[in-house]
Amino acid sequence: MLIKRPSDIPSSEITPEAIYHARRDFMRGAMSVAALGVGVAAASNSMAAPAHVTDVDVKGPAWLTQQLAAASANKGVITDTITPYEHITGYNNFYEYGYNKTDPAEKAHVLTTNPWTVEIAGEVAKPGTFALEDLLKGIALEERVYRLRCVEAWSMVVPWVGFSLAELIQRFEPTSKAKYLAFTTLERPAEMPGQKSRFSTIDWPYREGLRMDEAMHPLTTLAVGLYGKVLPNQNGAPLRLVVPWKYGFKYIKSIVKIEFTEKQPKTTWSMLAPDEYGFYANVNPQVSHPRWSQAEERRLPSGLLKPNIIPTQLFNGYAEQVAHLYKDMDLRKFY
Ligand SMILES: Nc1nc2c(c(=O)[nH]1)N[C@H]1C(S)=C(S)[C@@H](COP(=O)(O)O)O[C@H]1N2
Ligand SMILES: [Mo]
Numbered sequence: 001m002l003i004k005r006p007s008d009i010p011s012s013e014i015t016p017e018a019i020y021h022a023r024r025d026f027m028r029g030a031m032s033v034a035a036l037g038v039g040v041a042a043a044s045n046s047m048a049a050p051a052h053v054t055d056v057d058v059k060g061p062a063w064l065t066q067q068l069a070a071a072s073a074n075k076g077v078i079t080d081t082i083t084p085y086e087h088i089t090g091y092n093n094f095y096e097y098g099y100n101k102t103d104p105a106e107k108a109h110v111l112t113t114n115p116w117t118v119e120i121a122g123e124v125a126k127p128g129t130f131a132l133e134d135l136l137k138g139i140a141l142e143e144r145v146y147r148l149r150c151v152e153a154w155s156m157v158v159p160w161v162g163f164s165l166a167e168l169i170q171r172f173e174p175t176s177k178a179k180y181l182a183f184t185t186l187e188r189p190a191e192m193p194g195q196k197s198r199f200s201t202i203d204w205p206y207r208e209g210l211r212m213d214e215a216m217h218p219l220t221t222l223a224v225g226l227y228g229k230v231l232p233n234q235n236g237a238p239l240r241l242v243v244p245w246k247y248g249f250k251y252i253k254s255i256v257k258i259e260f261t262e263k264q265p266k267t268t269w270s271m272l273a274p275d276e277y278g279f280y281a282n283v284n285p286q287v288s289h290p291r292w293s294q295a296e297e298r299r300l301p302s303g304l305l306k307p308n309i310i311p312t313q314l315f316n317g318y319a320e321q322v323a324h325l326y327k328d329m330d331l332r333k334f335y
Contacts, residue, residue, distance in 0.1 A: 060230030076145035083156035096192035104234035113238040122260035125173035146244035155297040161225025166216045182265035184257040208252035209265035245318040247281040278335040283316035
């Protein structure tokens with residue numbers, strides 16, 4: 001395996017894919033070395049990960065690490081350059097930890113994500129509260145490289161590891177009344193300082209929702225990993241939603257409850273500012289936010305000298321796959 005150690009290459013030359021694939025190869029290598037009975041420690045030393053990767057000390061339970069290592073290769077269809085790990089894990093929106101982009105990376109490590117349970121409720125034949133491990137049993141994880149477009153007009157390209165939400169939905173046997181899904185984030189102020197803040201305007205817990213056909217779409221993903229590893233807490237560990245054709249605020253993090261409902265559920269940002277943020281939140285360059293245009297986006301990494309501004313695509317570039325879901329809808333009205 002002839003891969004330069006990423007730490008030996010000046011950062012200006014690092015292509016994110018190189019790091020990514022080096023890491024994947026390393027994980028595969030470590031697995032086979034372990035199987036041969038050779039010391040894994042020695043293998044780890046010779047293929048040390050770059051500092052910024054080990055900075056985020058993501059330790060998941062053994063069952064999850066094993067499931068991640070067995071994940072199949074990218075099923076995404078895009079050729080965009082993957083955003084470097086340190087940007088995906090260092091520039092976050094997660095108001096449970098504060099309003100600054102660096103708050104989540106600084107504070108989310110205290111969150112206890114193991115054990116973790118998810119309540120399945122509402123219009124299903126088989127409701128219950130399930131340990132994450134049981135929820136994921138028998139599910140084959142896949143790498144999925146998708147664009148993420150935040151409503152604030154920045155974007156990145158993220159190599160998630162996860163699976164189609166549809167797979168999970170079918171297990172619980174939704175009733176004929178199940179028209180929507182309502183998701184809820186953990187509420188645990190002791191570990192989420194933003195939930196205690198007097199300056200917070202959010203009515204905790206954070207909530208999101210999808211229409212059933214959106215939830216069943218094969219692109220709609222529940223992610224448990226990032227860059228082949230356990231999802232860092234700042235990115236919504238241990239379980240977060242990914243809906244690549246919608247604005248980032250739909251990608252609810254650290255999910256503890258999924259309820260099947262007959263009526264459209266209330267969602268955090270549309271409750272807070274209904275004129276600015278809708279339930280649908282489909283990426284649309286033609287429908288401006290009341291305070292800014294959505295025609296363009298700043299693709300990370302982005303700096304003062306190289307802002308890296310690119311045009312925003314309808315449905316974030318996934319129109320071919322998802323436009324039919326909205327064929328009879330006025331996208332200006334249902335934003
Ligand atoms: N619980 C919760 N989920 C959340 C948020 C949040 O503040 N709390 N922010 C959302 C927003 S606005 C965006 S853009 C994405 C950012 O995900 P990332 O930090 O993994 O890039 O998470 C979304 N999910
Ligand atoms: Mo966002």
